[in-house]
Amino acid sequence: METVGSTKAKSSKTRRIVLWVLAILVTVLGSAALYLYNNYSRLLSDALMKAFDSSLFSDVYELKFEKLGVNLVTGNIQVYNVEIKPREKPLIDYPYINSSFELHTQKLLLLNVDISTLIQSQILRLDKIEILEPNIELKLSGKKYILFPFSDSTAVTSKEVVKKRPIESYRLKEFALVNATFHALNAEKEREFTVNKLSIKLTDLGIDQKPGRDVLTNKHADLSIGDITWRMQKGAVQFISIKDYNLQLDTLNLLNNRDTTIFHFENFTTGLKELDMQTGDSLFHLTMQSFKLSYRDKAITLKGINFKPNMSDAAMQRRFIYRAPVFSGSVGSVKLVQLDFDSLVYGNKILIEELGIDKAAVTIFTDQTKPVNPKKFPGYLGQLIGKIPVPLQIKTLHGTNMSLINRERKPDGGLGQVHIQRMTVHGKNITTFPTRDLLSVNADAYIENKAHVSLALGFNYNVQQYSINAHVSPFNIPDLNPVISSYTPGNVRKGQLDELTLTANVGKTSSTGTMKFLYHDLQLDLDLKDQAKWKSDFLTSVGNALLSSSNPPSANKPPRVVQFKVDRDMNKGFVNIMIKSLLAGFKETMIMSKENRKAYQEDKKLFRKKNKNK
Numbered sequence: 001m002e003t004v005g006s007t008k009a010k011s012s013k014t015r016r017i018v019l020w021v022l023a024i025l026v027t028v029l030g031s032a033a034l035y036l037y038n039n040y041s042r043l044l045s046d047a048l049m050k051a052f053d054s055s056l057f058s059d060v061y062e063l064k065f066e067k068l069g070v071n072l073v074t075g076n077i078q079v080y081n082v083e084i085k086p087r088e089k090p091l092i093d094y095p096y097i098n099s100s101f102e103l104h105t106q107k108l109l110l111l112n113v114d115i116s117t118l119i120q121s122q123i124l125r126l127d128k129i130e131i132l133e134p135n136i137e138l139k140l141s142g143k144k145y146i147l148f149p150f151s152d153s154t155a156v157t158s159k160e161v162v163k164k165r166p167i168e169s170y171r172l173k174e175f176a177l178v179n180a181t182f183h184a185l186n187a188e189k190e191r192e193f194t195v196n197k198l199s200i201k202l203t204d205l206g207i208d209q210k211p212g213r214d215v216l217t218n219k220h221a222d223l224s225i226g227d228i229t230w231r232m233q234k235g236a237v238q239f240i241s242i243k244d245y246n247l248q249l250d251t252l253n254l255l256n257n258r259d260t261t262i263f264h265f266e267n268f269t270t271g272l273k274e275l276d277m278q279t280g281d282s283l284f285h286l287t288m289q290s291f292k293l294s295y296r297d298k299a300i301t302l303k304g305i306n307f308k309p310n311m312s313d314a315a316m317q318r319r320f321i322y323r324a325p326v327f328s329g330s331v332g333s334v335k336l337v338q339l340d341f342d343s344l345v346y347g348n349k350i351l352i353e354e355l356g357i358d359k360a361a362v363t364i365f366t367d368q369t370k371p372v373n374p375k376k377f378p379g380y381l382g383q384l385i386g387k388i389p390v391p392l393q394i395k396t397l398h399g400t401n402m403s404l405i406n407r408e409r410k411p412d413g414g415l416g417q418v419h420i421q422r423m424t425v426h427g428k429n430i431t432t433f434p435t436r437d438l439l440s441v442n443a444d445a446y447i448e449n450k451a452h453v454s455l456a457l458g459f460n461y462n463v464q465q466y467s468i469n470a471h472v473s474p475f476n477i478p479d480l481n482p483v484i485s486s487y488t489p490g491n492v493r494k495g496q497l498d499e500l501t502l503t504a505n506v507g508k509t510s511s512t513g514t515m516k517f518l519y520h521d522l523q524l525d526l527d528l529k530d531q532a533k534w535k536s537d538f539l540t541s542v543g544n545a546l547l548s549s550s551n552p553p554s555a556n557k558p559p560r561v562v563q564f565k566v567d568r569d570m571n572k573g574f575v576n577i578m579i580k581s582l583l584a585g586f587k588e589t590m591i592m593s594k595e596n597r598k599a600y601q602e603d604k605k606l607f608r609k610k611n612k613n614k
Helices: 004-051 117-119 313-317 341-347 381-385 475-487 533-546 574-590 594-613
Strands: 061-064 065-069 078-088 100-111 128-132 135-139 167-185 191-210 213-232 238-257 260-266 267-281 284-294 299-309 326-339 350-367 391-409 415-431 439-448 451-459 466-472 488-508 512-526 561-567
Touching: 004 065, 004 078, 313 350, 341 350, 381 439, 381 451, 415 475, 439 533, 466 574, 475 488, 488 574, 512 574, 561 574, 561 594
Parallel strands: 128 167, 135 167, 350 391
Antiparallel strands: 061 078, 065 078, 078 100, 100 128, 100 135, 167 191, 191 213, 213 238, 238 260, 238 267, 267 284, 284 299, 299 326, 326 350, 391 415, 415 439, 439 451, 451 466, 466 488, 488 512, 512 561
8 A cells, every 4th residue: 555655756757757848848949949940040041042042133242141041930030240241253244234233231131931842932922121221332434324234135245154044023022121332433524323212112112124124113102311412523513511411212013125115103202401502613513402393283392492603793794705694592482383294204395374482581782883895786685585495384473572782893994883682573474485465574673672663574586675664762862872973073062853664666776765764862972083072062063053953943844754775785685775775765864865855845735735724
């Protein structure tokens, strides 16, 4: 008969045996699992290399990686220290390949891989590829960059060609490139391109390659870049820098032939910040705070634009033989509304419903001591727009909160300056297409923040001709002495402008029109250089005596409304003939010609007769 103690001893011995068996079983299974895992990793590594080597891609590039990890449950594969780079000597020479790339990354993720197909057939089928923090180098050459062999390649130098599998058709649910560093060099064009913090996400990516053409489809693409820099030794631009660039693209379909690329998409948005650009000759510097584009909204918005030379006005003018204006300034915002992107992309036409410009401040400097180019015969605004090489149509233009400073070095070496403020501009029918309609420009502004001017211009596109309708509201004339004294040897002691209207028809060679200049209590003060003060005072007295101090001269006389004609300087543009028309009207009002005196005598007779009949 067994005792209780002996029963407990046997039970304890049985438990120990079971535990030992379990431990041995776990060890065996663990060792087997570890062996299988390591063997599986080796099999996957071999299969991955065979899949790569079986493609045309491997004729030109080689793949290396340090190790591979796999999750057999999810089918996810992690590849470490991956390197793809051009072979020192291609297995087969494809003469049309003119560019190459190189990729290094610490980790590459392949998600939801069909492992059995990869091992058995060396075909990589998966849902997602994710490349983490890669370093990508591009070497570019030629007009169209070709980095990979085509499936229909026939121009090869090797006689022993091993048949390899091209990427004829491929589908991927998602491709992700995270925080990449990208560097491209084009030695032929002497250009260098660097990108930091580049991230790309492509959804539902499809590739279909047939003889002579490649088709790429993509449901959605997201691209973001921390900063971009271009350096170019040749061309009109020397340096470009951009911050925070982003792009979103919906439903892309792209057809790529050897010599053409055709694409279509449903929506496209992009934007950037802090653009910094230097021209190739280092003369000008352009910056922009932000840029936004929306294909679906048909809109582009630019903000914080600044444009200025990198040298002084005097240094800039030394570069010119003939008289040439130099521009600088800033623009608060530019908005393009209802821009037809399809016409722009597929037809190279710029069609805009409305162009809005706000807070533009422009400075123009001209050296009048330099001669005018005798071979330059500028047209008017209609002809200047007509010479734009790209088909263009802007139905309306609106400029608000604008200002203009015109600075000139005068023939005597002095400096003349006019400041125009609080300016608004409205334009219609800005186009390079054939039209019988006029280009209309309406402007409203204040000269030296004092004289309120309204201006309406109508330009003919077909001939060098335009019309002027100008109106100036009442103001105190001495308020414009800063302008008057910078252009004339004197100023105005006192005087009030009551009304000024000017209408003119400007032709190719001359301008004719009418001016109504009403004023009262006008007195001049001449300050002639290199003359004694008494001579200046004497000429001032004579001038005031000869000139009428008021228009109309008295209550019982009509106002002088004069006609004028002025010849155009054929080497100057539409602004110059406008100013000459204004000055001709002033001169005729102050000192009338024979024709205007005769017409004024008739006006006085009609005036007296009219008042007599009252």
